[in-house]
Structures are given as C-alpha cells and as structure tokens.
Amino acid sequence: MVADVSENLVAITTGFTGKEVLLFGATDGPGDIAIVVKGPARDITLRKKGRVGPVWVNTDSVTFRDVPSFYRIASSRPLEEFAPPNLLSRFQIGTENLRLETTGESDITPENLIEYKKALVRLKTEEQLYDEGLGAVNTTSNRLFRTRILFPANVPTGTYFVEVYLFRNGTVAAAEIVPFNISKIGFGADVYDFAHDYSVIYGLLSIILAAAAGWAASVAFRRA
Amino acid sequence: MQIYLPIAEMSVNVFVVLALGGGVGLLSGLFGVGGGFLITPLLVFLGVPAPVAVGTGANEIVATSVSGVVTQLRRGNVDLRMGTVLTIGGFLGSGLGVWLFSILKEVGQIDLVIGLCYVIFLSIIGGLMAWESLPGTIKQRATTAAPLPQTRAGRHTWIHGLPFKMRFHKSKLYISAIVPLGLGFLVGILAALMGVGGGFVMVPAMIYILGMPTTVAIGTSLFQIIFVTANTTFLQAVVNNTVDVVLALLLLIGGVIGAQIGTRLAMKLRNEQLRLLLALLVLGMAVQLGVDLVRTPADVFSFTGGER
Numbered sequence: 001m002v003a004d005v006s007e008n009l010v011a012i013t014t015g016f017t018g019k020e021v022l023l024f025g026a027t028d029g030p031g032d033i034a035i036v037v038k039g040p041a042r043d044i045t046l047r048k049k050g051r052v053g054p055v056w057v058n059t060d061s062v063t064f065r066d067v068p069s070f071y072r073i074a075s076s077r078p079l080e081e082f083a084p085p086n087l088l089s090r091f092q093i094g095t096e097n098l099r100l101e102t103t104g105e106s107d108i109t110p111e112n113l114i115e116y117k118k119a120l121v122r123l124k125t126e127e128q129l130y131d132e133g134l135g136a137v138n139t140t141s142n143r144l145f146r147t148r149i150l151f152p153a154n155v156p157t158g159t160y161f162v163e164v165y166l167f168r169n170g171t172v173a174a175a176e177i178v179p180f181n182i183s184k185i186g187f188g189a190d191v192y193d194f195a196h197d198y199s200v201i202y203g204l205l206s207i208i209l210a211a212a213a214g215w216a217a218s219v220a221f222r223r224a
Numbered sequence: 225m226q227i228y229l230p231i232a233e234m235s236v237n238v239f240v241v242l243a244l245g246g247g248v249g250l251l252s253g254l255f256g257v258g259g260g261f262l263i264t265p266l267l268v269f270l271g272v273p274a275p276v277a278v279g280t281g282a283n284e285i286v287a288t289s290v291s292g293v294v295t296q297l298r299r300g301n302v303d304l305r306m307g308t309v310l311t312i313g314g315f316l317g318s319g320l321g322v323w324l325f326s327i328l329k330e331v332g333q334i335d336l337v338i339g340l341c342y343v344i345f346l347s348i349i350g351g352l353m354a355w356e357s358l359p360g361t362i363k364q365r366a367t368t369a370a371p372l373p374q375t376r377a378g379r380h381t382w383i384h385g386l387p388f389k390m391r392f393h394k395s396k397l398y399i400s401a402i403v404p405l406g407l408g409f410l411v412g413i414l415a416a417l418m419g420v421g422g423g424f425v426m427v428p429a430m431i432y433i434l435g436m437p438t439t440v441a442i443g444t445s446l447f448q449i450i451f452v453t454a455n456t457t458f459l460q461a462v463v464n465n466t467v468d469v470v471l472a473l474l475l476l477i478g479g480v481i482g483a484q485i486g487t488r489l490a491m492k493l494r495n496e497q498l499r500l501l502l503a504l505l506v507l508g509m510a511v512q513l514g515v516d517l518v519r520t521p522a523d524v525f526s527f528t529g530g531e532r
Binding site for chain 2: 012013014015016017044045046047048049050054055056057058061116119120122123153154184187188189191192195196199200202203204205206207209210211213214215217218219220221222
C-alpha cells in the first residue's frame with residue numbers, strides 16, 4: 001500500500017482561514033481503509049468549575065499527557081462492519097479509543113476521570129479540532145482511495161501524522177504513516193518567532209510602534 | 225476579510241476589529257476616557273484569549289495616551305514632577321501585577337480575577353457616572369466642582385501628616401511623596417491585571433484624594449499612563465508572550481480615526497446625556513460580566529489558562 005497527501009506543508013499565512021488537504025493512495029487489492037489524522041501531541045490541563053459562594057471558580061484540574069492536538073478519522077465503510085473492536089482500540093481509531101494518560105499529580109477517582117476524558121473530547125470538538133464523526137474515504141475499483149481532511153483556521157502548528165490502515169478479513173493487512181507539517185509562514189510566522197525568541201526587543205518595538213502611531217495621530221489631529 | 229493573528233493564534237475579521245477600535249476610539253474622543261476598560265472585555269467577547277486581550281489592550285493604550293498627552297503638554301496641563309512620582313509607583317505596581325498575572329494564569333484563576341476586577345470597577349465607575357449625570361446632581365456639581373480642588377488643597381487630613389513631603393507646583397500641592405507613590409502602585413497592579421491604563425481610577429483619586437486641579441489631574445494621569453502601560457506591555461511581552469502587535473495595530477488604526485470623529489461629535493452633543501449613556505453602557509457590561517461569573521456555566525470544564 002502507498003499513500004500521500006496533496007501538500008506536505010500547510011502554510012498558515014496572514015490570510016489563513018483553514019485548508020483542505022487531499023489524502024490519496026493505492027492498495028494491492030480489495031479491503032477497507034481506515035484513516036486517523038493526529039496533530040502534534042501536547043500536555044493539556046483541563047479544569048473543572050465548582051461553586052464557591054456565589055461565584056463559579058476553577059476548583060479541580062487534571063493534566064493529560066501527550067494529547068493529540070488534532071484528531072480526525074475517516075473510513076471507506078462504517079467501522080463496525082469491517083474492524084473488530086480490539087483492533088480499533090489498539091490503533092486508537094475513534095475518540096473513545098484514545099488513550100489519555102494523566103501526569104499522575106491528580107487524585108481524581110476513575111469515574112471522575114472518565115468524565116474529564118469525555119469533556120476533553122467535547123471541548124476539542126467544539127473547537128473543531130476533534131471530530132467524533134466519521135469522514136468518508138472514497139475508493140475506486142478496490143485499488144485507489146482518497147479522502148479530504150479539513151483543517152480549521154485555529155489549527156495547531158507542528159508535525160501531523162496520517163495513519164492509514166488497510167483492513168482485510170478482520171485484520172490489519174497493511175499500515176502506512178504519512179507525516180506532514182502545518183506551520184506559520186511569512187509575516188505571521190516571523191512575528192510569532194520574533195515575539196518568542198526576542199521577547200525583549202519585541203516588547204520594546206510594540207511600545208515604540210504604539211507611541212509613534214499615537215504621536216502621528218496627535219499631529220494629524222492638530223492639522224485637521 | 226479575515227486576518228490571522230500570530231500571537232492570539234486565530235483568525236478575525238479585519239473590519240470587525242477596525243470597527244471595535246473605531247467604536248472605542250469614538251467613545252474615547254467623546255468622553256475623554258482611555259477606553260482600555262472597554263477594549264479588553266470586548267476582545268475577550270470576540271474570542272481572543274484573555275491573557276492576549278490584556279497584553280494587547282495595554283499596548284493599544286500606549287498609543288491613545290501618547291496622542292492625548294501631546295495635546296495636554298501643549299496646554300500646560302501636565303505636572304511632570306507628580307507624573308514622575310506616580311510613574312515610579314506605577315512601575316513597581318505593574319511589575320507586581322504582571323508577576324501576579326503569570327501565577328494566576330498558572331493556577332487557572334486568571335479569568336476569574338480579570339472578571340472580578342472588571343465587575344467591581346465597572347460597577348463603581350458606571351454607578352458614579354450615572355449618579356453624576358442625573359439631572360439635578362449635574363447642576364450641583366457644575367457650581368461647586370470648579371472651585372472644589374482649590375479649597376480641598378488647603379484642607380488638612382491625615383494625608384498631610386505623612387513624612388517625605390514634596391512640593392508639586394503645577395498641582396499646587398505640598399504633600400508627602402508616599403501618597404502619589406502608593407496611588408501609582410495600586411493603579412499599576414490594576415493596569416497589569418486588567419489591561420487598562422487605570423485613568424478611570426487615577427483621575428478621581430488625584431482630584432479627591434490628592435486634591436489636584438481637574439485639568440492637571442487629567443493631563444498628568446495621561447502622562448503616567450503612557451509609562452505604566454508601556455511597562456505592562458513590555459513585561460507581558462517578555463514574561464507571558466501575550467502582546468499581539470498585529471491586533472494592536474488594527475485596533476490603533478480604528479481607534480485613531482474613531483477618536484477624531486469622537487472629539488468633533490463631542491462639541492455638537494449634549495454632555496450630560498452622553499455621560500449617562502456611557503454610564504449605562506459601562507453598567508451594562510458590569511452586569512453582563514457579573515452574570516457570567518455567577519450563572520451556572522454551560523460547561524463546567526474548560527482548558528482555560530493551562531493549555532500549551
């Protein structure tokens with residue numbers, strides 16, 4: 001089996017509003033395709049609000065380790081028609097099969113943890129970074145397959161992995177991982193890098209820029 | 225037209241941000257307020273992360289206060305000595321404020337503290353403004369307010385018993401440096417936590433606590449706001465990486481144009497009605513933010529403050 005993406009580098013430019021990437025490939029024979037797209041792993045702290053007096057305050061928190069910042073699945077047929085649950089679980093296909101490990105600092109009970117995991121998927125879905133639904137993989141004459149992956153404007157930057165699984169007779173007959181990058185390019189990227197790498201100069205420049213704009217405005221005011 | 229904000233890491237509509245800056249600039253020109261207390265919550269409402277809204281708000285206020293101070297300096301309304309003392313206090317305060325900010329961000333309570341600060345201060349300002357702009361009170365003030373500072377300056381309170389006395393010629397004051405230093409310090413903390421200049425606290429305090437003439441209080445407040453917000457911008461950029469210069473620039477452009485229209489409108493419209501309108505707007509925002517703090521949240525879970 002071979003697979004590739006239409007763009008190995010998705011550029012977030014100043015006008016970026018989201019991007020559709022085409023994933024395509026070919027198999028050596030019939031079978032069903034399941035695809036998992038994972039964004040760069042990050043530690044995520046999830047907070048839970050509780051009532052303190054009249055005000056709602058963040059009272060509890062759990063930090064999950066190495067959570068995919070982006071997650072999508074797609075397949076050529078509904079998953080349960082061709083993939084046994086143990087394989088879906090092993091390859092983490094479907095948000096319910098994501099293995100989310102905590103950093104061990106929390107003293108949360110197991111049933112509470114399930115609640116936290118559900119909340120994490122729900123919030124990520126609201127941000128359009130996860131999708132619990134199943135995308136469609138189109139196949140042509142049992143050999144070629146393709147699917148579209150839509151990345152929203154708030155997509156995290158970093159290295160993405162598309163995992164392609166070929167299921168045949170209830171087992172994984174072939175697997176392929178296609179990496180690609182999403183990164184800020186051009187002006188926005190320069191600003192971001194500069195702000196992080198040279199934060200002192202960035203801070204000073206921001207002030208100078210604002211002061212100059214304010215001064216220019218006051219001059220314009222006087223003339224007007 | 226969408227534009228990607230590199231630090232906020234999101235796309236916004238250029239015209240929405242320009243209109244927001246313009247709207248706040250307009251109010252700024254109309255009422256002579258800095259507008260920081262409006263811009264920060266409005267940015268949060270647009271979906272900008274609260275820390276970025278605070279850092280960027282401070283950056284934008286540098287511009288508005290510079291443009292205001294140039295005019296005030298020309299009219300001789302800036303007490304540089306008083307401004308310097310306030311600024312020293314402000315620097316210490318905003319330093320502490322930015323440090324508090326990063327700690328609160330770490331423990332996930334920054335949104336709560338920003339929310340609480342806004343509710344408290346917007347209620348106070350809105351309430352005072354509404355009370356002042358009500359018919360009757362405005363007339364009373366018009367006759368008594370003008371000579372008030374001069375009579376106050378001569379009165380003796382506990383403030384005049386403090387050591388380290390300094391003479392402030394423009395303000396017609398001979399008081400302890402501890403008072404403006406402490407005032408600057410407190411407003412500096414607010415400025416860093418709320419992304420505001422703090423003029424709305426500073427000006428009344430200068431008039432009623434220090435006893436400065438109103439015109440000098442406004443000019444001097446603007447002068448020290450430049451340095452305090454510049455310091456906040458700098459520290460937020462270095463400590464928290466939360467200043468989005470693209471967003472600040474868009475707000476500036478709108479703000480400058482809005483302020484120009486605002487000052488012209490102000491000459492044509494009736495002042496007390498305008499003040500009442502602004503008071504209602506401020507109170508409305510306080511109520512909205514207050515309800516958000518008290519109301520059962522749609523989702524008790526959030527990523528606030530801990531992501532990345």
